[in-house]
Amino acid sequence: MRSVDREAQQHEVTPLQHGFDLGRRDFFKLLGGGMLVCVAAGRAVPQESGRGGFQRHEMPNTLDSWLHIGENGKVTVFTGKVEVGQNARTSLAQQVAEELRVPLDSISMLMGDTDLTPFDMGTFGSRTTPQMGSQLRKVAASARAVLIQMAAEQWQVPEAGLIAEDGEVRDPKSQKSISYTDLTHGQKLMKVIAAEPPLTNPNDWTIAGAGVPKRDGRDFVTGAHKYASDQIRPGMLYGKMVRPSAFHAKLTSCDTSAAEKMPGVTVVRDGDFVGVTAPDLMTAERAASAIQAKWDAPQQVSEKDLFEHLKSTEEKPTEGRDQIVKGSVEQAGSGSAKTLQQTYTVAYIAHTPLEPRAAMAEWNSGKLTVWTGTQRPFAVRDELASAFHMQEENVRVLMPDTGSAYGGKHSGEAAVECARLAKAAGKPVRLVWTREEEFTWAYFRPAGAIEVKSAANPDGTLLSWELDNYNSGPAGMGTPYEVPNQRIEFHPADSPLRQGSYRGLAATANFFARESHMDELAHELKIDPLEFRLKNLKDERLRGVFQAASERFGWGKNQAAKNHGFGIAGGIEKNGHVATCAEVAVEKGQVKVLRVVEAFDCGAVVNPQGLRNQISGAVVQGLGGALFEAIHFENGRILNPHLAGYRVPRFTDLPPQVDVVIVNRKDQPSMGAGETPLVGIAPAVANAIFNASGVRLRSLPMVPKGMPAVS
């Protein structure tokens, strides 16, 4: 099973029964005349490659509208993808402008609105660039062909000689030109695209491939941008939830009388759901804390028993799904071979998006509209429809560009809670989770234990590789190295905490285990860690990034200073090729990351400026989970649900030098870059710590309280 399927499955995507079908006239009413470019719904580049459970049902009579070329010269692009800081709004607009041959600023992106954009499963799995990017390029290229055809008809000339450029069609022979605006003026044309058009070669890109500034940048620096938590509706109230005492707790009694006496307060109780609305946030908070709720919580597994629990509740991997088998590991590793066996662990960590979950909900004549920060607006729409027993077409979810997510906003808890409160109050309600709620009632990156057993010849040729991942996940568990005998398995287990996707999924954990273990083997074999990797590596693109990173870093050329160490790690995940080098200093029991070089290859680069931002940001974020981030829990309660107790990377954690090397492969398809740049840093730092100190750290986070005392 592919990781995206697993990721989606974790969040129970309900197959869609009905596709939204806004009348075409409504689009023209919204955007004015011009040309609307449609594709038969479900006939576009499929969201999924044939896994029935996640595909929308066939709707041959329904059309998805992807592009509107307005008579005012404005182009509107419709996509269910959302912007959470990863720069999709900009990079997708660039790709449309490129294929349509229009100026970038003529494009406006309408994203993540379930009433207006074609169905989309969600913004995750680094799929926006490879899938939505190519989908929109095809739509735009087809639209360009239609416009050329229209001009050819008007001028009574063959299409072949005409050129589309800068928002107009030109005939170089007659020197005539006509703008797209004039071609579509006063019309309400609907064009349905069926065939796949040829796309522009990345070598010829002028708008795609350029480091254009992030869209709406000015609104971010002036505070004008409205996030989900900034939405204001006339007559709105403020919501606040009353939370259980622990996970899985049941409400046994609830005295709401004091809260009900507060002016303007409405108490909402529905089963174990308890919340309030009030005319202002402070009153809502006071009302919620005035509610005397008693909860009965079951005994639950605590942190100290975590890994034992995961091992004891493991399920057998499903053959072919969570398993990679090659050759026979039983046969390998005898005689003079060097063998090694180690266990690596990772803790639960929290996404900690700076904007917590937030929603604004409004009911109007039986219809529900919710603005919320989510990576999956259509899934949240379905959650709402299901929670309130409604038809999906009566629920609209809008996703304002959100204060980050990192895989942590797949679900619609705040949206559902907010809608329930708004329904009871009969007015629009805004609900913003507190930091403590976000740290407790969201979901976590899975913790896990990973056992690796390996064998190699004394010359450094890998013979066998066994990896067992308990609970953390299968993403990135395979090895990119050439090993004749392999047994790699993911063992699902019973997680004491609610867990879900996280930027890069389990690749962080699996890369940490694999690349640490490779380093350990290299050390045992007395071979340079880079040389050892390259000796066992054929993949040309991964070799390319290893070489790019190590050259920039000066690997093998410079000697580490006293108490300093160098480390290297890399791999392939979601078609991104990453190699990371790190230099650390281990002094007075503290680890300081001094220098990081990361080389990344994700094919033809759409926006190098945005990509650099993603890569350097991922390195910094990855340092948190590598060095000090961990959720502590006991018997169904989170012990550190505050930023004072849960340390995230701050300015002082920024390595003084972070070098990003982009390997721009214009001969390769463009791939996503939101996740994979994160997964090389933990093992690179672990290996550098070992190089500096001789201490091998096999658990993430590695140094939450500084270097462990060496016995």
Next chain:
Amino acid sequence: MAVTLVVNGSLHQVDAPPDEPLLYVLRDRLELTGTKYGCGEGQCGACTVLLDGDPVRSCITPASAATGKKITTIEGLGNGEHLDPVQQAFLEAEAFQCGYCTPGMILSAVAMLRKSKTKLTDKEIISHMNGNICRCGAYGRILEAIHAAANMSRSTVDAKR
């Protein structure tokens, strides 16, 4: 109960309890939503505003503590079409990803730069800005933007002389 506040140069009579956090007054009563809620505990800096030029965490500052002081929010920086040099530098360096921390970052930087008479070192900037979290990890670009803004401000001052 009314609280009198001077926000971005305008006088406001706000019907709010004096102990209501300044953050709520700004966001909910004055609809100045550029100031963000991040943690409610003064740990992340997303809610930073200036009180008489000093950076404060508005989530843990009662409205009453701001009476008689000049409150500056992100909406009060710059002048119509013209951005403050720090805003301009953040924009040019693209020192953000999701942008949620940006208003607080900018105000913390503005407070620091307005007080500094000499060229700031990386170390000084890092130490001053360490209370502001950028979860996207854009610290490198933010540092770059602050240096650029410092140079811009200095050249403006030089030009005026």
